Amino acid sequence: MMDMDGFRINNETVFAVCIVKSNDLYKDFLCKLNPTNSVFQAELASIGFAAGWALEHNQLVGEADHYARSPKNSTSRNLQSKIRRYGLKI
Numbered sequence: 258m259m260d261m262d263g264f265r266i267n268n269e270t271v272f273a274v275c276i277v278k279s280n281d282l283y284k285d286f287l288c289k290l291n292p293t294n295s296v297f298q299a300e301l302a303s304i305g306f307a308a309g310w311a312l313e314h315n316q317l318v319g320e321a322d323h324y325a326r327s328p329k330n331s332t333s334r335n336l337q338s339k340i341r342r343y344g345l346k347i
Contacts (some may be wrong), residue, residue: 259307263299270294272303
């Protein structure tokens, strides 16, 4: 299962993708886009990145699956910590 998000923080446009296996974080990715990109473009980029990862690793991902079972609290904390690690301020 995957948690994907695109957002803008301090004039930076970024997207994040967290891969969750057995309710544990397996991998996470944070990608910085051009500051002129919109949050909508970041959202689309996160979906495209997640779909590409799923194809590469022979995984099935469905939007309903993402929203129904995503452990938002743990992945949100992980995203916030990764954002801080890369020097972006929330």
